[in-house]
Amino acid sequence: MPVNGWDAETAVIGLGAWGSAALWQLARRGADVIGVDRFAPGHAWGASHGGSRMFRITCLEHPDLVPLARRSAQLWRALEHDSGEELFVRSGGLLIGPPDGPITGGTLRAAEAHGIEVEILSADELGERYPLHAAVPRGHIGVREPGAGIVRPEASVRAAVALARSAGARVLTGSRVTDLVAVPGGVEVVTATGTLRVRRAIVTVGAWLSTLLPRLPLETVRMPICWFRPATGTGGDGGDDSAGSRDSAGGKDFGLDRFPVFMREAGGGQVLWGNGRENGHDVKLGLEYGGGGFRPMDPEDTDRSVGAEDWTELARLLAVCVPGLDPVPARVAVGLFSRTPDGQFVIGSPDGDPRLIVAGGCNAHGGKHALGIGEALADLATGGETRMPLDFAHADRFPA
Structure with a gap:
């Protein structure tokens, strides 16, 4: 039941590699969070599939990705420990x-x-x-x-979602989000079957991000x-x-x-x-x-x-x-x-609006950073700042 008119403090929309990690991080902190996805966890429709993804610390795409990769490696060990599954093979x-x-x-x-x-x-x-x-x-x-x-993307997604559920997160699958409407104090997440009212939305829908946020220059x-x-x-x-x-x-x-x-x-x-x-x-x-x-x-x-x-x-x-x-x-x-035009991620709140946090533009090299990015998104949702240097990926770096 909605509390004070809100269905949850935070909604994570899209439960691929990045979204499932954000859901897990928020739930393990005790946050009131709901995850929404049009598909089942570990699906093969986006980028988080294929059985394996390369993991390396020597990130040549941007110097500030190295700390993020190091943190992701630590979090993969934590996810393995908590889930009891082998997810990262050195x-x-x-x-x-x-x-x-x-x-x-x-x-x-x-x-x-x-x-x-x-x-x-x-x-x-x-x-x-x-x-x-x-x-x-x-x-x-x-x-x-x-x-x-290598990291195992499908297994990692399923493990993160399962752990989030066990920590209290609610998960809605088979729910396609068709619109996001900013309202005073929060966001309305419009789906084919109903509307969720949340204080903030984390949008991690991967290849579909441009359909929900067409202002971002994503292909x-x-x-x-x-x-x-x-x-x-x-x-x-x-x-x-x-x-x-x-x-x-x-x-x-x-x-x-x-x-x-x-x-x-x-x-x-x-x-x-x-x-x-x-x-x-x-x-x-x-x-x-x-x-x-x-x-x-x-x-x-x-x-x-x-x-x-x-x-x-x-x-x-x-x-x-x-x-x-x-x-x-x-x-x-x-x-x-x-x-993205510059080959870097998009992470942050467009126009500085804390009600909406976006993460996308993986440019086919975001899998190795998934757990670090999930933690960063949880940080943004709960405190407004990240512990990782992600200014280079801010959503407002592109001209309007």
Whole structure:
């Protein structure tokens, strides 16, 4: 029942990676909070899916992201402890490319500025230690970050929502929010089935943010994600029935230990990313900067069909960079993310109005920061300030 005309102090709208973390953080503080989502927790319609997301501390996208990543790592351990699930797998990570390139150069600058432990490998050393990466040019290097690894997005979302519920949060799923109306002292959250009145709303709807807040310069982008299996004759499927062959077919040759999470400059401005088999998933790979399947997309378009344009450019790179994989993917999926003009997040209250807190513009690299951002959103909702330096991501940085 509403109290003094309000259904809750805070509503978190959108329970993906960022929203579920905010809901968990608010509920564990004893806040009066309600979470709203049009889908079930851990769904595959936005950006928080795919079985794994890269985690690294050496954030090359902005220097102020390093403290946020460090805090997220701490909170993932807390989420694992509270949920009893393994959600963060440290495998080490590789950043490969020319020393002055955007990937390895940016990684080295972040490591030096923040005192992050890394190991520099020559092309020859990469070939010896990680032979599944082929044809690394002699002038390129590998930067290995021992603390990097993968986080499991769907499992993390479900764990955060479950813990929030157990701490007293209310959760409404199957509820599409169609409008947000500022009223004296709060916000009306309009859904297809009714209206919620709350003191403030945290809006973390990912690819749908521009539909609720069209003033923000956000673009929804379609991103293909592919999974590959070892090629026949490389220790993958189709070998004889010996114990060694069965081990390889089970994925050990391309397991996370031998093929850890990575980003690699592959020439022509393309960056290849991915990670080895783990937790029942095949080798996951994709492109960082476009490709045939990347294009703006209406988030309300439910057509997630895939075609050859979603993987042919990627397969061309694999033939050179990772020749041990079958060039035809075993599975292809489509994710959506929101993109900003400067490639940075949008976090804060537009026009300084504390009734509305937005968080979006993940630019396809927000998964690793999810728990730190959730904590920051809870801080904004309860005290108006964050413990992390997030001024670079403020919603009012764009001209009206």
